[in-house]
Amino acid sequence: xxxxxxxxxxxxxxxxxxxxxxxxxxxxxxxxxxxxxxxxxxxxxxxxxxxxxxxxxxxxxxxxxxxxxxxxxxxxxxxxxxxxxxxxxxxxxxxxxxxxxxxxxxxxxxxxxxxxxxxxxxxxxxxx
Amino acid sequence: xxxxxxxxxxxxxxxxxxxxxxxxxxxxxxxxxxxxxxxxxxxxxxxxxxxxxxxxxxxxxxxxxxxxxxxxxxxxxxxxxxxxxxxxxxxxxxxxxxxxxxxxxxxxxxxxxxxxxxxxxxxxxxxxxxxxxxxxxxxxxxxxxxxxxxxxxxxxxxxxxxxxxxxxxxxxxxxxxxxxxxxxxxxxxxxxxxxxxxxxxxxxxxxxxxxxxxxxxxxxxxxxxxxxxxxxxxxxxxxxxxxxxxxxxxxxxxxxxxxxxxxxxxxxxxxxxxxxxxxxxxxxxxxxxxxxxxxxxxxxxxxxxxxxxxxxxxxxxxxxxxxxxxxxxxxxxxxxxxxxxxxxxxxxxxxxxxxxxxxxxxxxx
Numbered sequence: 001x002x003x004x005x006x007x008x009x010x011x012x013x014x015x016x017x018x019x020x021x022x023x024x025x026x027x028x029x030x031x032x033x034x035x036x037x038x039x040x041x042x043x044x045x046x047x048x049x050x051x052x053x054x055x056x057x058x059x060x061x062x063x064x065x066x067x068x069x070x071x072x073x074x075x076x077x078x079x080x081x082x083x084x085x086x087x088x089x090x091x092x093x094x095x096x097x098x099x100x101x102x103x104x105x106x107x108x109x110x111x112x113x114x115x116x117x118x119x120x121x122x123x124x125x126x127x128x
Numbered sequence: 129x130x131x132x133x134x135x136x137x138x139x140x141x142x143x144x145x146x147x148x149x150x151x152x153x154x155x156x157x158x159x160x161x162x163x164x165x166x167x168x169x170x171x172x173x174x175x176x177x178x179x180x181x182x183x184x185x186x187x188x189x190x191x192x193x194x195x196x197x198x199x200x201x202x203x204x205x206x207x208x209x210x211x212x213x214x215x216x217x218x219x220x221x222x223x224x225x226x227x228x229x230x231x232x233x234x235x236x237x238x239x240x241x242x243x244x245x246x247x248x249x250x251x252x253x254x255x256x257x258x259x260x261x262x263x264x265x266x267x268x269x270x271x272x273x274x275x276x277x278x279x280x281x282x283x284x285x286x287x288x289x290x291x292x293x294x295x296x297x298x299x300x301x302x303x304x305x306x307x308x309x310x311x312x313x314x315x316x317x318x319x320x321x322x323x324x325x326x327x328x329x330x331x332x333x334x335x336x337x338x339x340x341x342x343x344x345x346x347x348x349x350x351x352x353x354x355x356x357x358x359x360x361x362x363x364x365x366x367x368x369x370x371x372x373x374x375x376x377x378x379x380x381x382x383x384x385x386x387x388x389x390x391x392x393x394x395x396x397x398x399x400x401x402x403x404x405x406x407x408x409x410x411x412x413x414x415x416x417x418x419x420x421x422x423x424x425x426x427x428x429x430x431x432x433x434x435x436x437x438x439x440x441x442x443x444x445x446x447x448x449x450x451x452x453x454x455x456x457x458x459x460x461x462x463x464x465x466x467x468x469x470x471x472x473x474x475x476x477x478x479x480x481x482x483x484x485x486x487x488x489x490x491x492x493x
Binding site: 036037039040042055058060061062063065067084 | 147158159162163164357360361422423424426445446448453475
């Protein structure tokens with residue numbers, strides 16, 4: 001299970017890559033593995049305003065639908081539209097080609113409340 | 129919650145690297161590699177399923193026929209010789225207790241195969257209904273393993289390790305015979321995938337040997353072990369009902385579109401009066417939906433037409449062979465016709481779908 005050291009994580013298995021006041025967001029390797037093959041992705045619109053913890057969209061495998069929650073508040077500035085036609089990118093490359101949205105953070109201090117890689121690994125151990 | 133039970137093939141699944149889940153009190157493989165790959169294997173080549181979790185109940189005694197004829201909705205008179213009969217089993221109000229297969233086992237004896245989730249409930253229900261009848265009911269589920277081999281190459285693979293001449297067997301018939309040199313309880317040309325195939329019932333302890341042998345001799349035909357995930361998408365794509373979805377204590381077999389398995393003319397049986405009333409004055413019907421908008425319909429999602437709720441989804445999925453997002457929906461009778469546009473409410477938003485004929489998939493002859 002890959003847990004890159006340079007990302008932040010949530011208890012609901014999203015990751016955030018923070019650069020300046022922007023955060024790129026997706027679901028973790030653990031989340032994609034647990035879901036199985038992803039066959040459908042729903043994304044927000046560019047310009048949507050979201051608060052931390054809001055649903056930003058959904059990923060669905062053959063078996064199940066799962067909401068994806070934004071770890072940080074702000075405005076959606078980019079969505080990965082390639083996922084609409086190739087949702088399997090999330091399985092193949094959850095931290096790379098499988099990114100879902102980019103958010104311009106309205107409150108960058110929220111990042112401090114997220115889990116770091118070590119804390120997320122602990123969480124996975126507890127859940128196992 | 130009690131620890132889930134293990135089928136005789138549990139260790140085989142673990143060795144094959146299956147993703148194991150708890151399903152109605154059993155540890156079962158949901159997939160080995162991928163639900164979609166396994167689905168396509170069965171449509172195009174051959175797949176192997178562990179269905180040992182299914183329940184097996186023996187009904188035996190002088191009143192066995194009379195008892196069953198009253199217990200289930202289909203005509204048990206058709207369950208003679210080597211014929212297998214599918215039937216729903218209803219409550220007096222027409223709601224469904226379960227759906228099952230009936231195997232005649234000679235004079236005054238029948239084997240019933242029921243859903244794993246319902247085995248205990250069915251057994252209790254049957255015992256209650258047997259009061260005053262000269263019939264013995266035995267739950268032999270723990271002693272029986274069951275393997276399903278399904279797909280266009282199922283016959284070829286199974287034939288290579290059985291003494292039974294499989295080709296002349298008709299669909300929905302059964303026979304005795306050996307597989308991999310092991311005497312089986314029975315071999316049946318049945319399945320739950322919409323493909324040709326066989327189900328092998330065998331003593332629990334001997335199940336792993338047959339499983340391993342089928343995987344070995346099936347290699348050249350491209351055999352793949354398949355999990356519950358593919359079993360569900362295959363049955364759904366072929367429009368076979370699943371208890372808890374299309375059938376339930378609040379959904380009758382008539383509402384599920386299973387009219388041809390409800391023999392209203394056979395004489396009295398449990399639920400007949402209620403079902404007759406439904407037949408004369410139907411309230412709900414099962415329809416097929418194909419999504420026009422993006423989105424995957426799931427069980428219980430509301431279905432609306434012109435902004436008004438007309439029913440709910442009973443099963444929905446992405447279907448790999450059809451390559452479409454499809455659903456079954458239980459809707460107000462007569463509220464839609466094939467070709468109509470409706471909406472499926474997914475996460476609070478209406479998504480367009482059209483009404484299509486069932487089944488979604490039917491294999492070529």
